[in-house]
Amino acid sequence: MDELDLKIINALAKDVQRSFLSIAKEIGVSSKTVQIRYKKLEEEGIILLSCIIVDLSKLGYQGKAYLMITNAANRNKTETMDALKQMENVFTIVEIIAGDIDVLALAAVKDFTSIVNLVNEVRKLPSVDNVEVTFTNDTTFPVGKEFNAVFRT
Amino acid sequence: MNNTVEIDEIDVKILRELIKDARAKLKDIAKKCDVSSTTIMNRIKRLKTTGVITGAVQYIDMSRLGYMQPATIGISLNYSQESQVVKLIRERAKVIMFDQSVGKNDLSIFCVAKNIKELDDLKQLIKKQPQIRRVTINLWSTPYPNFAKLDIQPTRA
Numbered sequence: 428m429d430e431l432d433l434k435i436i437n438a439l440a441k442d443v444q445r446s447f448l449s450i451a452k453e454i455g456v457s458s459k460t461v462q463i464r465y466k467k468l469e470e471e472g473i474i475l476l477s478c479i480i481v482d483l484s485k486l487g488y489q490g491k492a493y494l495m496i497t498n499a500a501n502r503n504k505t506e507t508m509d510a511l512k513q514m515e516n517v518f519t520i521v522e523i524i525a526g527d528i529d530v531l532a533l534a535a536v537k538d539f540t541s542i543v544n545l546v547n548e549v550r551k552l553p554s555v556d557n558v559e560v561t562f563t564n565d566t567t568f569p570v571g572k573e574f575n576a577v578f579r580t
Numbered sequence: 581m582n583n584t585v586e587i588d589e590i591d592v593k594i595l596r597e598l599i600k601d602a603r604a605k606l607k608d609i610a611k612k613c614d615v616s617s618t619t620i621m622n623r624i625k626r627l628k629t630t631g632v633i634t635g636a637v638q639y640i641d642m643s644r645l646g647y648m649q650p651a652t653i654g655i656s657l658n659y660s661q662e663s664q665v666v667k668l669i670r671e672r673a674k675v676i677m678f679d680q681s682v683g684k685n686d687l688s689i690f691c692v693a694k695n696i697k698e699l700d701d702l703k704q705l706i707k708k709q710p711q712i713r714r715v716t717i718n719l720w721s722t723p724y725p726n727f728a729k730l731d732i733q734p735t736r737a
Contacts, residue, residue: 428644436640443602443636475639476725477602481595485585485632487735493681493688495654495718508724518730519723524649526718531652535730561654561683567634569727570690574637574676 428473431456435464436474440575443477483535483566490536490564494549498529502554510552514545518569528559535568585630588734590615594623595632599727602636639725647692649720650676651699654685658711662686665709673702685716 431454438450447465451458468474483491494517498504504522511520511532519533532549536542542560549558587595590613597609606617606624613620627633642649653673657665662680669675669689677690693699699717706715 436638436645439638443638473641473644475641477636477638478600478725478727479595479598479602479633480635480637481599482631482634484583485630486587486732487584491679493652493683493685495684512724512726512729515729515731518726520726521652521723522721523652523718524721526652527716528718531718531720537731559684561681561685561688563679563681563688565679568730569725570637570677572635572637573678 428468428471431460432464432468432473435461435468439474439477443575478569480571481568483568488535488537488566490562490566491568492534492536492542492545493561493563494532494534494546495528495559495561496530496532496549496555497557499554499556504529504554506554507552510554511549514548516541516545533569536562584735585627585632586736587627587632590619591623591627591632592732592734594620594627595732596728598624598633598636599730602638641722642692647694648696648699649722650690650692651720652718653687653689653691653703653706654714654716654718655687655689655706655712656684656714657686657709658713659686661709661711665706665712668709669702669706672705 434454435450438453447461448458451461496507498507507530508520508522511517516535517532518535521531523529523531534545546558546560549555593613594609597604597612606620610617610620655665665687673691675689675691679688681688703715703717706712
C-alpha cells in the first residue's frame with residue numbers, strides 16, 4: 428500500500444459512493460488508475476466492504492441489542508459463531524480475543540418478543556454458557572458515519 | 581412508534597443490493613430488479629429523502645492502516661456523570677460507534693486504537709472519573725458482517 432492507495436481510501440471515507448472520476452480529479456490521476464487501485468485494494472482485503480447506512484427505525488425496527496456471550500468452557504467458539512450466523516437479524520458477529528466475554532453479537536430489534544426469542548435461541552445453544560444483553564434505541568445500521576472518520580487523515 | 585416509510589418489493593431489493601455493495605452500479609441493480617436504471621435512481625433518491633438511507637460506510641482492514649482491530653468499551657456508571665464521561669471519551673478516543681444503552685452497560689463504545697497501551701491509558705482515564713462503577717474492554721478479532729440476515733420486508737406506512 429502506498430501514498431496513492433491512502434489518498435483513495437481517504438477520498439472514499441468522505442463519501443463512499445462517489446465516482447472514480449471525481450476521486451481521480453481530486454487527487455490528480457486518471458479515473459482508470461483509481462479504478463485499478465480500488466480493485467486491488469479490494470482483492471488484497473484492505474477494503475473489506477462498502478455498505479449503505481440504513482435508519483432501521485424507518486423499516487419498523489426499534490433499536491439494537493448487543494449480546495455478550497460467554498462460551499461453554501469445553502466448547503469451541505466457532506460453534507457458537509456458526510450458529511449465530513444463521514439467526515435472523517444478527518447482523519454482526521465478533522470473536523473477542525481478550526476481555527470478559529467470548530463472542531459479541533449485534534442484532535437489530537423489532538420488538539420485545541423478537542429479542543426475547545433471539546436471546547432464548549442463543550441461550551439454548553449447547554456451546555453457550557451465558558448471555559448478557561445491552562440495548563440501545565439507536566437504529567443506525569450497520570454503524571454510523573463516524574466510522575469513516577477514523578480513516579481520514 | 582410510526583416512523584416507518586412505505587417500501588415495496590423493489591425497494592427491498594435495492595436496499596439489499598446496496599447493503600451488499602454501496603457502490604453497486606445502477607445498471608446492475610436495474611437488471612436484478614427488472615426495471616430501468618432511471619427507476620432505480622429515482623427510488624434511491626426517495627429512499628434518501630425519506631431518511632431510510634442516510635449515508636454509506638466502508639470497512640477497512642484496520643491492521644493494514646496501523647491499528648488494532650476495534651475494541652468495545654462497556655461502562656456502568658452513575659447517571660449524573662454520564663454526560664461528562666461521554667464528552668471525555670469523544671475527545672480522547674477514536675470512536676466508531678457510541679451508544680447510550682440500557683442493560684449490562686450504560687455506555688457502549690466501539691473504538692479503535694493503535695496499540696494496547698493506548699487502550700489501557702483510555703481505560704485508566706475513564707476509571708479515574710467519579711461515579712464510575714465498572715469499565716470493561718473487549719478486544720475484537722476481525723468482525724464477521726452478517727448483513728444478509730437483516731430482515732427487510734415491504735411495509736405500509
